[in-house]
Amino acid sequence: MLYRSIFFTGLIFLFFVDIGISQNRDFQSANRLMQQQNYEEAIPILSELHEQNPSSYVYFDRLIDALINVNNLNRAEEIVQKQIERGFVTLQAKGKLGEIQHMKGNRDKAIEIWSEAIENNSQNIQAYYTIASSMNNRREYDEAIKTYRQAQEIHNNQTLFLNELANTYMQAGRFDESVSEYYRLILESPRQMAIVQQRFFQMQDNNLYEIASFELEDLMMDLSTSHEAYAELYQLLSWLLLETEEYERAYNFARFYEEETSYTVYSLFSLGNRFLSAKQFPFAENAYKYYNESTNLTTRYRSFDELSNTYLQWAQYAEQNNLVPADSIRVLYQKSYDTSEELIDQDSDYQQINRVLARLVDLSLDIFKDPEDAEKWFSKLQQNAGSDDPYTLYAEGRISIFNNNFSRARQQLARADRATDQSDLSEKVRYFSALSDFFAGDSEFAEIQLRSLERRNSSYYANDAIKLRIWIQDGLRADTTGSVLDSLGEGMFSLHTGNFNNALEILEPIWDNPRNPFADDLSVELTSTLPEDFTAFKLQLLNRQIETNSQTPLLERLMWDRALLVEQIVNGRIVINRNLSAEDKFFSSDVKTEFTRDESEEFFEDLVISFPDGFYASYAREKLQQFQNGYLQ
Incomplete structure (x- = not known):
């Protein structure tokens, strides 16, 4: 008798296992059809699964989604009403019923259904979340916000649903209130900072970033640096300021943070690296210089190292793109050298x-x-x-x-x-x-x-x-x-x-033929590498390439190099001495080497007209503004 009981129990167990496996297989098939947007084919499978398992929210939810996607709202409403009558997942069903009514154009009816669900479950925190989610699904953001606020008041807990409130304000475009809630969330739970930053990043909205940075700056000015969330909030603020290219504000606040603490927080150090990545070299310089007099010798010596590297990268970037006169680039290289030498003099055992x-x-x-x-x-x-x-x-x-x-x-x-x-x-x-x-x-x-x-x-x-x-x-x-x-x-x-003269002799067959495939690249290389003694030759080379090869992809760079060279001559930063013989063999005497201020300005104007959206356009406009300021003085 005992063995027979065990035998039948085993058969029943295997029967239900087989049913479970079959239903799981059917559900996976229905999900694939949903992903392929074949909702009509998925509906019969999901209907059968729902009828066999009326208490399963997963089957119910997917079936309603499928019916909504084929706009069969009447049948969806019938199934939801039946689910409510059965007493299965009633709260979620009422949320769905409200959504369906809203889609059918019965907004007031939807609000009434949602409100009733909240009233009947006022002590159930999950009810507020479920119903507010349904409201958000129908973009009833103000109603969702009221629901979250109601939960906070009834449960006497102002920290409830901070994240959900912030997200809803964000979706509603109410950025001021959104960032306020996000910051309350971080103050309550500093570990949430990464989630908040990710949310901001996903928005990719400069208006949001500007609002968020101003709000956060005001908050942190009144917040003690010893607050457990201060470091996380500072990281968020510096990110926001760099994203909106508010480099000066980022520097000033990092310095404020460093000076407000009794110990070194390295706020300017970490910011210095990010300034370098953004090619904001003057700010990086100031950030590292701050630690040059630090009483912490390890910090001081590291700041010298980073400062030297900043000058080096600054000079290399300026030289690679010919952004400033050669003598200014030389000064940066010299600063890099001197700073490294000073570091070695101060600490020969630096790590x-x-x-x-x-x-x-x-x-x-x-x-x-x-x-x-x-x-x-x-x-x-x-x-x-x-x-x-x-x-x-x-x-x-x-x-x-x-x-x-x-x-x-x-x-x-x-x-x-x-x-x-x-x-x-x-x-x-x-x-x-x-x-x-x-x-x-x-x-x-x-x-x-x-x-x-x-x-x-x-x-x-x-x-x-x-x-x-x-x-x-x-x-x-x-x-x-x-x-x-x-x-x-x-x-x-x-x-x-x-060995510049020797280089020009060897390379003469290339630079002396403007149509040579290497002539454009070599002109840029020679212009940026040859010293001041070769200025007249560089002008000759640039003029010839620009006039002969107007279709070259390097035309903008060639025009910029010429304009910058002429500006330096006009400003007296380069003096062409005819007694020098460095370039006599290569220089043609008919090349113009004297220019007026108006002629210098015209070269930059030509560049902007030819390449209004080019890499050098903003630099050329800045030069033109300097000319205008000079006329007003």
């Missing part, structure tokens, strides 16, 4: 001293063309880190390139790349390794090195990598023997090492 010494090697070679100075810093680096340190290997490779020892450079740079786990150093190593191969005439191997680097579009060297690889590809197409690339590599090496 990142190897990076600083390698930077000094770079500056000595790239900017000052002084291999002896580079050797001095390399010796200190070798003594400090040893011969196998990646920075030592990199520095030795750089010096080997300058000294025309390309095989040694390739070996040391390859070793440096294998030895480092720092992406910044690896990018520099790969670029200069490729450049060394290009100088040595091994263009194909250089191209291989460049492919991986140019994919790192955040790298400073990515643009240079792309440019060099295009040169190699164009050179091989123009001359499969590689002789053009050999000459180009040899000439560029002379530029790299400061």
Whole structure:
């Protein structure tokens, strides 16, 4: 008898398991049909599942959604009414019933149904959430807000539904009230900050960001820095200010935060990195300078390192795009060098001293063309880190390139790349390794090195990598023997090492022919690299390229370079001395080298007219404004 009972119990269990598996399979099929918007085919499956399981909210909810999507509101209403009569998931059903009435145009009836549901379940917190969600689904935001507020009053808890209230205000476009609720939420629960920031990010609305930043700034001015939510709120504020490009406000508040605390919170330090990413170099400079006199020596020395790096990136960006006169760029490079040198004088045991010494090697070679100075810093680096340190290997490779020892450079740079786990150093190593191969005439191997680097579009060297690889590809197409690339590599090496006259002699077949495929790129390269003694030659080169090759993609850059050069001549920042012979061999005497203020202004006007939305348009308009201000003085 016992065995027979166990046997029948097992059969019943297997029967229900089989039914469950079958229903789950049917529900998955219905879901797939819903995702494919085949609602008509999904409805019979969901109807059967609902009839078999009337107490299941999942089947009920999906069936109602399917009926609504095919606009069969009458049948949807019948099923909801029946569900209410059965007493299954009554609250959710009444929420759905209100939505259906609203869709049928019976707004007052919908509000009445929702209100009645709340009145009958006033002590049930879930009821407020369910009904307000239905209201939001029908964009009845004001009614939803009233419902959430009613819940707070009845349950005497002003922290209820803060997130839901904020989201509803946001959907209603009531940004002031929305951000106020979000900030109350963060004050109550600082961990919610990431969710709030994500919500702001999803909106992508500058008006919202401006309102949110002003509201938050006012709130934080009255809030104690010791409040548990202050740090999270500050992170949100700095993000909002950077998103709206309010860089000065971001700097000022970060400084206020730092000065209001009795300990270092590094608010300006973290902001400095973000200023660098946004190319806001003056603000980054001020952020790091703040810590130069810190009593915390670790912080002070790190600020010198970051400040030196800021000057370097500032100079490189300005030079790459020719945004300021050459003498201003030179000053920035000198500041980077001096700041690094001062750091070494103050603390020769600084944690990142190897990076600083390698930077000094770079500056000595790239900017000052002084291999002896580079050797001095390399010796200190070798003594400090040893011969196998990646920075030592990199520095030795750089010096080997300058000294025309390309095989040694390739070996040391390859070793440096294998030895480092720092992406910044690896990018520099790969670029200069490729450049060394290009100088040595091994263009194909250089191209291989460049492919991986140019994919790192955040790298400073990515643009240079792309440019060099295009040169190699164009050179091989123009001359499969590689002789053009050999000459180009040899000439560029002379530029790299400061042998400018020799470089111009080697490169003359290219720059002297405006139709040469490399002439435009080389004109930009020579204009940005040659020193002041070659100003007249640079004007001649730019004029010829602009007049001869008006369809070049580099026309805007060529016009900007010429306008900036002429402005410097007019302002007396460049003086062309006819007694200098640096460019006599290459200079044509009929090139105009004297200009009036009006002529200088006209060059910028021509640029704006030709490229009103170009990269340099905003810079040119700023120059024109400066001219106008000058006339008013």
